[in-house]
């Protein structure tokens with residue numbers, strides 16, 4: 001099948017991001033294997049199009065004007081997951097998931113297999129690929145604690161890399177650079193007590209829903225944690241908890257000052273970006289700390 005057959009035109013991004021912003025992408029495809037990704041990249045190169053890899057859209061603010069390039073979405077077409085015991089050591093097991101698998105499914109599958117250590121991932125609304133790219137984490141653990149091998153595409157080639165903690169940093173990884181596209185994660189986890197694993201999953205989920213605005217569109221924490229500080233606390237100390245510049249819907253969550261939310265889903269990316277800039281300026285003025293965005297920008301100006 002020619003690769004053009006899986007490419008759609010003018011696909012609106014708003015429903016594909018958790019912040020619920022974004023105009024149309026000129027070209028959009030959801031590949032089902034590495035070979036198709038490589039063909040899509042070639043298609044974009046031939047047409048001189050910029051490429052953006054989209055996972056579950058839970059950490060991107062898509063521009064109101066859309067994206068004048070090709071979006072390659074790694075989603076349900078590449079979401080296989082399997083578990084197997086470690087043949088070398090029966091106290092451990094492996095869980096292998098394609099990039100489009102949801103992280104919640106990854107964490108829940110590990111729990112159901114009786115593997116501990118992935119409980120932190122159950123409440124993060126990203127894909128496995130996005131989580132490897134960002135080194136997603138919560139409650140003191142992140143992807144670097146469990147990843148042993150990552151399959152990725154670079155320069156038109158599929159590569160398997162044995163990874164260790166050194167390949168990851170705070171919300172960044174080896175894969176954040178050079179246009180690398182993550183297609184699969186293999187993690188090694190210790191076998192544990194099923195009841196304790198389930199209890200920890202529940203405890204973390206309860207903690208999350210008590211402190212975070214999970215029913216309002218957002219990208220989670222908008223800013224990276226500045227060294228020695230908490231972004232939410234700095235924003236709160238600047239009197240911005242619950243703050244909005246206007247009635248667009250863009251506001252600092254009244255529940256968690258670290259979250260910029262799109263209340264009602266009515267704000268556009270420009271409204272959100274304006275609010276982000278205001279927060280950065282005010283916090284800098286008050287504390288001398290310059291907050292850096294954890295969220296990524298898709299299309300438009302990279303503010």
Ligand SMILES: Cc1cc2nc3c(=O)[nH]c(=O)nc-3n(C[C@H](O)[C@H](O)[C@H](O)COP(=O)(O)OP(=O)(O)OC[C@H]3O[C@@H](n4cnc5c(N)ncnc54)[C@H](O)[C@@H]3O)c2cc1C
Nearest residue numbers: 055056057058059126127129130131136137138182219220
């Ligand atoms: C309510 C809420 C709570 C959240 N809580 C947390 C949390 O506790 N911890 C945390 O770390 N994050 C959290 N996040 C942020 C987000 O879920 C993570 O950053 C997640 O890892 C993003 O994955 P994604 O698939 O949605 O990536 P996307 O948002 O689709 O993309 C994010 C970036 O990753 C790149 N990317 C995506 N997939 C791939 C791939 N396969 N290969 C190469 N690049 C890729 C994109 O190009 C983009 O630059 C939260 C978000 C929300 C909305």
